Amino acid sequence: xxxxxxxxxxxxxxxxxxxxxxxxxxxxYEDPRIAKIEGLLAGANxxxxxxxxxxxxxxxxxxxxxxxxxxxxxxxxxxxxxAAIMGSEAGTAEPLKSYNNCQGGHRATxxxxxxxxxxxxxxxxxxxxxxxxxxxxxGYGDCVNACKFxxxxxxxxxxxxxxxxxxxxxxxCERVCPKSxxxxxxxSQRLLHLNTEDDALAPCQQTCPAEIDIPRYITHIREGQYDxxxxxxxxxxxxxxxxxxxxxxxxxxYCRRSIEDTESVSINQLKRFAADVEMNSGKRLPISKAxxxxxxxxxxxxxxxxxxxxxxxxxxxxxxxIFEAMPKLGGMLRxxxxxxxxxxxxxDWEIESILNLGIDHHTNVKMGLxxxxxxxxxxxxxxxFMGVGAWKDYKLKxxxxxxxxxxxGINFLSALGNQENVDIGKxxxxxxxxxxxxDCVRTLIRxxxxxVYLVYRRTRKEMPANDVEIVAAEHEGVEFVFLAAPNKVxxxxxxxxxxxxxxxxxxxxxxxxxxxRPVPVEGSETVLEVDTIITAIGQSPDTAFRTPGTRxxxxxxxxxxxxxxxxxxxxxxxxxxxxxxxxxxxxxxxxDAIGGGRRAARGIDLFLKGKPVTAQNRALLSQRHIPESIFxxxxxxxxxxxxxxxxxxxxxxxxxxxxxxxxxAEPDALEEAGRCLNCCRxxxxxxxxxxxx
Amino acid sequence: xxxxxxxxxxxxxxxxIVLAQYLGICPFIxxxxxxxTATGMAGAVVFVMTLAAIITWxxxxxxxxxxDIEFLRTIAFILVIASLVQFVEMFLKKSIPALYAxxxxxxxxxxxxxxxxxxxxxxxxxxxxxxxALTSSxxxxxxxxxxxxxxxxxxxxxxxxxxxRPLQDTSIGLVTAGMLALAFIGFRGLV
Numbered sequence: 001x002x003x004x005x006x007x008x009x010x011x012x013x014x015x016x017x018x019x020x021x022x023x024x025x026x027x028x029y030e031d032p033r034i035a036k037i038e039g040l041l042a043g044a045n046x047x048x049x050x051x052x053x054x055x056x057x058x059x060x061x062x063x064x065x066x067x068x069x070x071x072x073x074x075x076x077x078x079x080x081x082x083a084a085i086m087g088s089e090a091g092t093a094e095p096l097k098s099y100n101n102c103q104g105g106h107r108a109t110x111x112x113x114x115x116x117x118x119x120x121x122x123x124x125x126x127x128x129x130x131x132x133x134x135x136x137x138x139g140y141g142d143c144v145n146a147c148k149f150x151x152x153x154x155x156x157x158x159x160x161x162x163x164x165x166x167x168x169x170x171x172x173c174e175r176v177c178p179k180s181x182x183x184x185x186x187x188s189q190r191l192l193h194l195n196t197e198d199d200a201l202a203p204c205q206q207t208c209p210a211e212i213d214i215p216r217y218i219t220h221i222r223e224g225q226y227d228x229x230x231x232x233x234x235x236x237x238x239x240x241x242x243x244x245x246x247x248x249x250x251x252x253x254y255c256r257r258s259i260e261d262t263e264s265v266s267i268n269q270l271k272r273f274a275a276d277v278e279m280n281s282g283k284r285l286p287i288s289k290a291x292x293x294x295x296x297x298x299x300x301x302x303x304x305x306x307x308x309x310x311x312x313x314x315x316x317x318x319x320x321x322i323f324e325a326m327p328k329l330g331g332m333l334r335x336x337x338x339x340x341x342x343x344x345x346x347x348d349w350e351i352e353s354i355l356n357l358g359i360d361h362h363t364n365v366k367m368g369l370x371x372x373x374x375x376x377x378x379x380x381x382x383x384x385f386m387g388v389g390a391w392k393d394y395k396l397k398x399x400x401x402x403x404x405x406x407x408x409g410i411n412f413l414s415a416l417g418n419q420e421n422v423d424i425g426k427x428x429x430x431x432x433x434x435x436x437x438x439d440c441v442r443t444l445i446r447x448x449x450x451x452v453y454l455v456y457r458r459t460r461k462e463m464p465a466n467d468v469e470i471v472a473a474e475h476e477g478v479e480f481v482f483l484a485a486p487n488k489v490x491x492x493x494x495x496x497x498x499x500x501x502x503x504x505x506x507x508x509x510x511x512x513x514x515x516x517r518p519v520p521v522e523g524s525e526t527v528l529e530v531d532t533i534i535t536a537i538g539q540s541p542d543t544a545f546r547t548p549g550t551r552x553x554x555x556x557x558x559x560x561x562x563x564x565x566x567x568x569x570x571x572x573x574x575x576x577x578x579x580x581x582x583x584x585x586x587x588x589x590x591x592d593a594i595g596g597g598r599r600a601a602r603g604i605d606l607f608l609k610g611k612p613v614t615a616q617n618r619a620l621l622s623q624r625h626i627p628e629s630i631f632x633x634x635x636x637x638x639x640x641x642x643x644x645x646x647x648x649x650x651x652x653x654x655x656x657x658x659x660x661x662x663x664x665a666e667p668d669a670l671e672e673a674g675r676c677l678n679c680c681r682x683x684x685x686x687x688x689x690x691x692x693x
Numbered sequence: 694x695x696x697x698x699x700x701x702x703x704x705x706x707x708x709x710i711v712l713a714q715y716l717g718i719c720p721f722i723x724x725x726x727x728x729x730t731a732t733g734m735a736g737a738v739v740f741v742m743t744l745a746a747i748i749t750w751x752x753x754x755x756x757x758x759x760x761d762i763e764f765l766r767t768i769a770f771i772l773v774i775a776s777l778v779q780f781v782e783m784f785l786k787k788s789i790p791a792l793y794a795x796x797x798x799x800x801x802x803x804x805x806x807x808x809x810x811x812x813x814x815x816x817x818x819x820x821x822x823x824x825x826a827l828t829s830s831x832x833x834x835x836x837x838x839x840x841x842x843x844x845x846x847x848x849x850x851x852x853x854x855x856x857x858r859p860l861q862d863t864s865i866g867l868v869t870a871g872m873l874a875l876a877f878i879g880f881r882g883l884v
Contacts, residue, residue, distance in 0.1 A: 004762045011752075011769055015776035022780050026787035115855065121854050 005238045033085050037209050040082050042073035061515055062085065067095075072168055094186040094290045094317075096169025098162045099150065101200045102137035102181045103215070105158030108683040116478060124178035126389045133682040136340050137181045143173035152182075188316035191235060192602040195616040196566075202679035203629055204251035204267060209245075209595035209622045212236040214267055215678045221270055222673040223564070227285055229274040234287060237594050238311040239304055241279060241350045242333050244272025244659065245342050247591050254591035254625070256679050260637035265676045266664075269645055273669040279346065282352055290317035295608040298323060298381040300367050300545070303331020304590045305581025306387030307354055308597025309604070313385075314357045316605055321381075322359060325366035329355075329416065332582070333590065335414035338443045339657040344417075346659075367545040375550050383576045383604045386563055387597065390539040390582035396431065400489030405497030409436040416443065425531030429453040429500050431486055433463040434587075438470060440534045441478045444495040452478050453528055457485045457505055462515045472647075476654050481528070485520060489533060500528045531538065541583045542635065562586050568615030570600035571576070578604050595622065610681030629681045636686025640675055643668040697828055700884050704832030706880040710808050711840040712873055717808025721841060722866055731845035735838030739831065741803045741813055744781065745774050746830030749813040750823060770813055778803060806835055844873060 006420050013522045038058040060066035061082060068083040093433070096659045113132040116122050120142040123129050137159040144152045144160060151166035152173060160173075160182060180198065195201055195211045220229035222316040233240045247268050255264030278285055295318045299310045302324035310320040328334055329351050333342060355361060367372055367388070377382055393408035395401065406424065409432065415422050428449050430440045433456035454473070456463060459482045463470060483505040492498035504524035508515040540561045546552045556564040556573045563572055563579040570578045575627055580596030582588060599621075606613045620626070646662040647653070653660040664672065677684040708714060711721050717738075724734040749770050757763050782800045785793040803809060812833045816826040847869050856865050 003760045004765055007756060007762055008762060008765060008768070011772060015772055019776055019783075021777055022783045026783040028786050114736060116853055117861075121851070125853055 003112070014477040017572075031062050033062050036085050036093055037061050040074065040078045040085075041071050049096075054356065054594050065260070074171075075450075079668050080112065081689050094188055096171065096184050096186055097164055098139070098167045098169065098182055098184045099190070100160050100182055102135075102159045102179075102680070103132060103200070103678065104131075104680050104683040105155070106135045107138060107157065108133050108136050108680075109684065111625045116568055118692070120174070120178050124650050125218060129179070133680075135179060135181075135198060135681060136683070139181060142176045142178070143182045146172040148172065153611065154394065159408050160393055179228070186290070186592035187288060188605070191312055191315055194599065195615040195618060195620045197610050197620060197626055200680050201620075201626065202681070203254040203256060203625065203630065204679070205631065206582075206625050207249045207254045207592040207622060209589065209592045211235045211595060212251075212271075212600065212624065214417065215676065215680070218267070218270055218673050219675040219678055221274055221669060222676070224670075226274050226277045228287055230378075231244075231277050233271060233274065236592070236598065238308055238354050239333070239350060239590070239594055240271055240275040241346050242304070242342055242659055243591055243594070244275045245266060245346070246333075246337055246466075247271075249316045250589075250591075254630075256631060256634050256677055256684060257637060257675060259631060260634045261639050261675075262314040263642040266642050266645070269492070269643070270669060270673055271663050273433040273666075276663045277649065279349055284356065287315065287353070287357060289315045291359060293317040293608070295319065296321070297381045297383045297385060297604055297608070298376045298379075299385045299387060300368065300376075301325075301331060301387035301389055301581070301583065302329035302361060302363070303387055303581060303593065304333055305389075305583070305593035305600070306331065306385065308594040309385045309387060309580065309600045310359050310597075311354045311357065312601035313604060314359050314596050316601070318605070318608060320359045322361040323367065323371065323458055324361065324363045326414070327364055329361060329363065331387075335417035336410060336439070338413065338416070338446075340446060340653065340660045341439070343659050346360075368547050369544070372545075372547045373550050377576075378464055383578065383607055385597075385600055386572075386577060386579040386583055386602060387581045387593070388541055388545060388563075388579075390541045390562070390587050392540050392542045392561075393535060393542065395540045395633050396486055396535050397487050397539065398486055400491055400497075401517050403489055403491055403495060405532050406489060407532070409440050409534055410539060412534050413439060413443065424449060424476050425497075427453075427456050427530045428532035428534065429481075429530040430534045430536060431455045431466060431500075432538070433458065434536065434538065435465045435469060436467045436539075436587075437534075438473050440536055442469075442473050442476060444532075444534075445473075445476050448655075449532070451530075453481050453530065454478055455481045455484045455486060455500070455502060455528070457518045458515060459483060459507070472660070475650050483518060483525075485518065487525060490527060497531055497533055498529070500530055500533055502528065560586050566603075566615070567621065568599070568619060569603035569606070569613045570596060571613050576607065578607075626681060633687075634677075634684070637677070638687045640687075643676070644674045647689055697825075698830055700825060701832045703884055704829050706857040706877065707838065707883060709836045709840055709877055710812065710833045711837055712870070712877040714811065716811040717884055718810075718836060718870075720803070720806060721837075721844065721870070723864060725845040725848055725866070726848060728842070728845045731841045732838075735841050735881040737800055737803060738806070738808070738837050738841075741781065741800070741806075742809050742834040743827070743874055745777055745809050746813055746816055746826055747823075748773055748777060750821075750826045751818055753817050754823075766814070766817065770810060774809055774813070782813075790823050808833075840873070840877075844865055844870060847873070 038055050041054040041057060057066060057070050061068060061070055068086060069079045107131045110130045111132050112130055114123050118140050120138040120140045123138050123140060128134050131138065139154060139158040142152045144154060149166050149168055151163045152160050156160040169184050171184045174184045195206060202215045205211060208214065217229040217232040220232060237243055249268040251267050253265040256266035297313050297318050297320050299306045299322045301321055302322045306322055310322050313320050326335060330347050333347055334344065391410055393410050412422060424447060426449060431438050437454060441454050442628050443453050484502040485505055487501045487503050489497055490499040490501055503520040504526060505518035505520055508519040509517055511517040543561055552576060555577060556572060558564050563584045565572045565579045565584050570580045572579055578600045580600040581593035584596065585592060603613050643664055648658065648660050710716050720734060724730045745861060752773060753766065755767065757766055778800055812830050816829060821829060848866060851869060853864055
């Protein structure tokens with residue numbers, strides 16, 4: 001008996017000693033906060049938080065991946081205790097919410113009849129599911145069964161609907177979904193997500209440089225929910241009033257309706273309609289933003305790229321300050337686009353919405369003159385965004401172009417935008433074929449100039465300006481002189497401009513850009529009698545910001561003087577400097593700058609969080625399309641007339657700077673929204689479902 | 694040598710610890726939904742079962758038998774196996790983090806696994822010498838792993854079938870396990 005007692009005691013002692021020695025010898029450092037936080041959690045190991053038990057949740061809180069209120073069972077006292085351990089405010093992390101990305105559901109076509117187990121996981125194991133669309137919702141509701149909070153149901157259209165109030169963001173639905181249709185994301189993650197090849201995207205949304213969810217906002221308009229439409233646009237584009245007016249809408253080129261019907265859906269007019277409804281109501285819709293992160297970013301340049309970048313950075317919680325060289329914010333929107341296309345009052349209203357998020361700004365300060373890189377870094381900014389634009393006009397390099405009466409396009413437009421008086425004559429010639437040239441001629445007409453010529457060295461077909469704008473300029477009485485290369489400016493006795501001599505050209509072989517190269521015709525010199533000449537043949541960035549002797553000199557520029565950045569992340573060779581917009585791409589569209597600003601915001605956000613600044617996997621970047629989503633025919637589409645954009649009559653508009661293009665009336669907008677097929681990657685709503693394949 | 698071959702074959706196939714002796718059913722059902730988990734678990738079982746058999750055989754032979762206190766066998770084995778697994782877990786976490794990442798989460802699950810306990814007790818009951826005990830425990834563990842991997846493969850397929858609702862998931866799993874056990878009866882005539 002004694003042996004038995006002694007043996008048991010001995011064995012217990014040996015085991016105990018061995019384990020305590022092992023815990024000392026094989027000790028692995030673990031953050032002491034993990035144990036403390038684990039003690040404060042409910043200890044139920046229920047998995048409701050989305051982590052494998054309470055200890056993993058505690059690890060996630062300490063790593064900053066989960067908020068102090070991660071556990072749904074823990075009361076407010078313990079949440080604040082956890083927050084105190086972490087040294088942060090309770091509820092600092094942004095809430096996660098579940099989102100459904102598929103709008104197809106029953107609308108999508110099936111490849112085979114499935115009679116197996118009623119589970120998404122089962123059907124997806126059979127040839128990837130029964131749907132033609134290999135990314136779309138299968139509709140058996142594995143996510144609904146996985147949700148412990150009753151926040152999901154399969155809607156009447158065959159895809160899940162999320163009850164945002166009940167969703168706690170546990171991620172159970174995302175884990176069971178075999179198709180990545182249900183995603184649990186914070187608002188910040190959604191705001192900074194770039195389109196990828198794996199997303200459910202309509203052709204228009206793949207084309208839009210700002211990646212706006214076009215079918216969704218048009219659906220909101222169709223349902224009369226104008227506020228939701230504005231919110232949807234604002235997830236990708238903070239300058240919706242401006243874009244609704246000036247965007248050349250590349251999206252409409254890829255509208256599926258235009259494949260069968262005569263005209264595409266008037267997407268941009270609908271955007272303008274929704275944006276104008278908000279402005280005309282006089283009440284600003286609230287814009288949600290994430291809790292502050294304490295990081296500071298300097299945005300140099302208050303143009304569309306800078307405003308967009310500042311807006312997205314602010315919404316994801318960073319502290320942003322904008323530095324602008326001109327007297328007011330807006331960049332080319334204010335100083336390059338004339339009043340009749342984008343009224344200053346509208347722009348002011350829009351910029352105020354962005355600044356109301358809590359963005360600080362300084363105007364009349366120019367980088368390289370009033371401040372430099374050193375003062376920004378020394379001033380405590382963690383990252384710098386350069387949205388400096390392209391403000392330097394190319395020179396013609398012909399004799400006499402510095403005479404009085406000669407202007408450059410940007411100088412001319414920005415002086416007017418600044419409400420300065422510009423001394424112009426009675427007859428004017430504008431050289432160039434781009435949008436700046438068109439803006440100049442249409443502005444000159446409105447300033448009462450008697451005869452306005454547009455001189456371009458190729459033909460109308462090759463003009464890079466938007467067709468709508470060219471047509472409007474034709475209507476307003478501009479005379480186009482095509483195939484004309486300026487040769488010299490003729491001087492009068494006072495040293496002012498007396499005329500423009502040009503050489504007649506003819507089209508030769510196509511050049512690298514695919515356009516036929518103009519070749520001069522010998523002895524064809526012709527003189528246009530004008531007293532004002534504006535050259536608008538392209539712009540490049542003004543590189544005065546490169547203060548000699550600072551790190552700015554190390555910043556790589558391209559041979560066009562633009563800042564050399566990675567197009568995916570907008571990061572330059574100096575890791576904390578990012579750039580987008582015209583200053584990085586050369587002159588481009590407003591909507592390109594807005595999209596670039598958002599990409600830069602994503603790069604800066606990654607940089608500030610200490611994560612590797614890498615491109616999003618399989619990103620489309622608006623340059624590629626998902627091949628299977630581009631159709632050659634669209635069955636089931638009838639013809640319907642596009643609602644024309646109302647305009648002021650020519651006689652009325654050429655005598656004033658009143659906005660020439662008007663907004664759609666509400667019934668017209670609703671009808672136009674009804675023309676949208678609400679496309680996704682493969683499926684769409686046909687006009688007549690019976691005729692559809 | 695022939696004895697050992699017979700011992701290996703009978704431990705893996707004929708007297709399979711799960712399908713013939715019905716031990717370790719809990720992890721067999723619990724970790725067989727995915728092939729990945731099943732292979733991880735199988736590895737962990739081989740590791741723990743071998744170690745446990747060595748230690749328990751030593752304790753039984755040199756302490757319990759010599760002191761004539763075999764009635765303490767069960768409680769002594771429980772204590773030893775539980776401490777051993779804890780010890781191994783700490784050791785791996787510190788010294789071989791890669792192995793810990795692969796097996797770590799399964800180790801606590803085996804702390805009180807009846808298959809481990811069962812194999813240790815079988816080794817004593819059959820009066821194996823040390824080498825036989827070692828061979829049999831490794832073979833039993835391989836048999837457990839084989840059964841688990843086979844079962845996981847079947848269960849991944851079963852999800853595609855039209856299973857009536859009351860029989861879904863674990864219920865059909867148990868039916869499947871029964872059929873697998875029936876199939877293993879076929880090995881009876883092997884030796």
